[in-house]
Amino acid sequence: MAELLTVENLAVHTGPRPAEKIVDGVSLTMGESEVLALVGESGSGKSLTAMSLVRLLPRPLTAGADVLTLDDVDLLRATDRSMDQIRGGRIGMLFQQPKHMLDPTSTVGAQVAEPLRRFRGMNRAAARQATIELLRDVGVPEPERRARSYAHQLSGGLAQRVMIAAALAGQPRLLIADEPTTALDVTVEAQILRLLAAKKAELGMSILFISHDLGVVSSIADRIAVMYAGRIVEQGPAGEVLTAPQHPYTRALIECSLLRPGPSGELCSIPGHADSALRITSGCRFRPRCTATHDAHIEHQCAAAEPALATQSHATRCWIGMPTQVKEPA
């Protein structure tokens, strides 16, 4: 399968190097028309990973990688000017809080039209017409009237549809969707997920779908990568990761997404905090919160090192899930 996106050993630093790494050693590959879900709790580095792909990290964060290619384009060596062509052109983006992502002082139609004029060379009149078609296409009712609306006049779901229209306007090969349904209510969330799935099938684009919600992810993802404290801890086909998780963190996430509030009303949570995990410099970063049963031998390994993510289709960075021959001889 031809790879669309290849990321090797991506890191995000908190400032000019040497600085703390808040994303570390992330490697990903995405094929054509594939949905890869990047899953993890807040602060795990999912969004930073996505933003570093399009070189939009907020200052003073910096990113580096060994390999970063989209199709035949080397994103590491791309000039800032050619990045302006890639964003909105080959890579479209969706965000959480769609209403805040639209300029309050300009009409939504004008914003959807921007990529049309820039990437498809349309004049003002053609772009206006195409904008209305795009809006209609993503299920915006009365697109002629809505094109003249402002962000504050739209509901969250409608604003996200507008954002989808704007993201698709440049005919991207890859859509990065950063928690696109988190701020929406459940029925609207389902509509947006169906719309994204339909557009993916229609246009043959790939989607990097970022979410903390495995329930949402299960309905759309082909493959899942689970992030914890800036690293990918498990990666594999969606069905396998969800039914046969190998990393204790993935298992805990799945349990939490399935469990309803307990009899006393408490919500499921994974004991401990991820905040301090970045300060763990050796061994597994999930170690302090891990509830899996370890024998003494594995316990020693957990503290000493974290296994590299293998290249096989379903892989994990947990010693427990490792095939026995990888273990050191006793």
Next chain:
Amino acid sequence: MFFLIRRLAVLVGTLVIASFVVFLIPYLTPGDPVRKILRGRVSDLNVDPVTLENLRRSYGLDRPLLTQFWDWLVKALRGDLGLSYTRRSPVTEMIGSALGVTTVLAITSLLIALVAALLFGSLAAVKRGRPTDTAITSITQGFVAIPEYWLAPVLILVFALQLGALPSAGWRGPESLVLPCLTLALRPMSYFTQVTRASMIDVLESPHITAARARGLTFGATMIRHGLRNALLPVITLFSVWLAGLLGGSVVVEVIFSIPGMGRLLYESVINNDIPTIQAGVISLVGLAVLITTLTDMGYTLINPTVRAAHVSA
């Protein structure tokens, strides 16, 4: 619509109250109004009481205060603000011509200030924390402390006397605008720059800027299309405050450059106790200030549609 009517009511109310206060000026200042009138005309103030009473009656100053006010108000509404005590010419004409001069001076100065401020303020915001920002921020902070009575003579000395490039005083043609406008523009430019910088920094951090970049807009296009417009609101507010202030005329600048504007007119009227001119000048400035505030509020809604929504729902 309701918003408009309410603003108009406020405008009219403010003007009525202000005009009453202004009308009271001669009665609030110590001394007999008739003697004040005389002082402007004759050097000998030892007038006999009968003449004084006759004068009082001829000016209508013997009638009840409210009757006098009503009379004055009705005439003022017809555009008749009386005769100047000292120059014996209609006050309306004097105010009209002075206000015209001052308006040109104020608007030119503030537009210079605004354009420079948008440029420097945006630049400082984009280069936040770098040397460019530090330079712009500290220089404009310094400019705020430069008084007009110092800057004006320095500019005259350099550009008029040494280089002979520009006239040092007077009001003839565009070149006589340059030095006074530069003098007047410096301080508002500094304030506008600082406000533009602060609001631009806010806007740059807002999510919709990231989204615009993600749509493929270049940094420059994003700034112009989605940054400036959002950052403009607080600057417009400050602009209108300065406009209302500068329309009162800058006494210092108009006197130094011999410009026949409101500042100099009012200054001379006060010196000469020319009460009708003072009254008319103050009331037209109050009116202008209220008008500008109203126009500014309406201008917001053109720039920011969310303000429009707030008015509709209010």
